[in-house]
Amino acid sequence: MGVAAEIGLPLSSSATDNGNRQVAIVGGGPVGMALALALKLHGVTAEIFEAREHAAVCRDARVLALSDGARQILDWLGVWSGLSATPIETIHISQRGGFGRSRLRANELGVTALGWVLPASDLIRALDAAVSAAGITYRENTRVGAGDTAGFSLTAFAEGMVEAGAGTLHDYGQHAVLCNVSTAAPHQNVAWERFTSEGPVALLPLDDCYAVVLTCADETVAEVKALDDAGFLSLLQQRFGTRHRFTAAGPRTAYPLGLRYRQNPVGERQVWLGNAAQTLHPVAGQGFNLALRDIWELAQQAGAAEDPGAPEVLADYARGRQADRRGAIGFTDLLIDSFAPDFALLKHARGAGLLALDLLPPLRGFVAKRMIYGARAWP
Numbered sequence: 001m002g003v004a005a006e007i008g009l010p011l012s013s014s015a016t017d018n019g020n021r022q023v024a025i026v027g028g029g030p031v032g033m034a035l036a037l038a039l040k041l042h043g044v045t046a047e048i049f050e051a052r053e054h055a056a057v058c059r060d061a062r063v064l065a066l067s068d069g070a071r072q073i074l075d076w077l078g079v080w081s082g083l084s085a086t087p088i089e090t091i092h093i094s095q096r097g098g099f100g101r102s103r104l105r106a107n108e109l110g111v112t113a114l115g116w117v118l119p120a121s122d123l124i125r126a127l128d129a130a131v132s133a134a135g136i137t138y139r140e141n142t143r144v145g146a147g148d149t150a151g152f153s154l155t156a157f158a159e160g161m162v163e164a165g166a167g168t169l170h171d172y173g174q175h176a177v178l179c180n181v182s183t184a185a186p187h188q189n190v191a192w193e194r195f196t197s198e199g200p201v202a203l204l205p206l207d208d209c210y211a212v213v214l215t216c217a218d219e220t221v222a223e224v225k226a227l228d229d230a231g232f233l234s235l236l237q238q239r240f241g242t243r244h245r246f247t248a249a250g251p252r253t254a255y256p257l258g259l260r261y262r263q264n265p266v267g268e269r270q271v272w273l274g275n276a277a278q279t280l281h282p283v284a285g286q287g288f289n290l291a292l293r294d295i296w297e298l299a300q301q302a303g304a305a306e307d308p309g310a311p312e313v314l315a316d317y318a319r320g321r322q323a324d325r326r327g328a329i330g331f332t333d334l335l336i337d338s339f340a341p342d343f344a345l346l347k348h349a350r351g352a353g354l355l356a357l358d359l360l361p362p363l364r365g366f367v368a369k370r371m372i373y374g375a376r377a378w379p
């Protein structure tokens with residue numbers, strides 16, 4: 001798919017048919033490829049520059065929880081129809097050791113599913129095929145340095161993370177342990193978000209099993225990773241409770257959790273998207289969904305402009321994304337801070353909130369729609 005380029009050499013755009021409406025995308029993962037396709041649909045030419053080999057990009061072990069809003073964007077990009085994703089029809093939210101629970105249901109909102117679960121590698125392959133079919137230039141093994149994209153109207157950073165000094169950082173002191181598990185009973189397309197004093201536990205229906213996100217403290221992650229299957233299943237059972245009986249566990253990986261975000265996702269002829277703009281806690285699965293909404297908005301702004309990198313275009317984009325970004329960042333951070341303390345009074349207050357959410361359909365609809373479509377409830 002890619003055209004190899006020498007590392008360190010200045011880059012120039014080969015897209016000469018579109019005047020100054022040319023965008024360099026730094027990062028050839030799912031965010032970068034989705035952005036290139038979205039820009040193409042709005043008549044803007046983009047080239048992708050990826051530091052890794054293309055094969056390494058495809059070896060992504062993550063599991064993605066896509067909102068129905070994200071599904072609609074991927075359908076617009078032309079990649080959804082070829083994917084096999086597991087629908088989430090119900091989300092069950094509870095806390096261990098306290099009363100109150102809430103359930104969000106797709107049929108209450110008139111949608112087929114609240115979300116969809118699939119391996120990230122499946123989505124990457126679909127995006128990869130679409131990028132190739134669209135004739136978008138993808139340069140692998142190409143590390144972009146300062147000034148290398150000077151010939152482009154706009155440089156979009158779609159890979160990496162927010163570094164110290166470039167934004168706000170909050171270390172949660174936690175790791176997420178990821179794996180797939182089998183259960184004695186079928187999942188029935190129900191996703192679970194279970195809050196505990198050690199951190200949340202999420203179960204996402206995936207094919208005929210569950211994808212698990214188990215949060216643990218930094219000081220215990222090595223011990224958790226070293227557990228054999230029986231020991232891990234026992235720990236997961238203790239953390240989750242008895243609503244499912246876990247019977248088998250797959251290989252486990254772990255990564256640190258923190259909140260990192262740029263206050264301003266734009267600069268002089270530069271824009272940051274995805275993890276390069278904000279890295280969120282995986283609770284409520286907002287990260288990649290927020291990135292797709294960023295892509296949707298940026299492609300619209302760029303497509304309507306003579307110069308996609310003009311200061312006024314980027315300022316309009318940043319203003320348009322402010323409410324959604326702040327909402328997603330604040331929502332995930334609030335969930336972690338609110339459900340972490342194990343004080344009795346706070347536990348009762350959380351239970352009352354979950355009960356209110358379950359008993360009040362308008363409130364349930366408000367929360368669900370913003371989880372699905374973002375702060376502006378697109379579409």
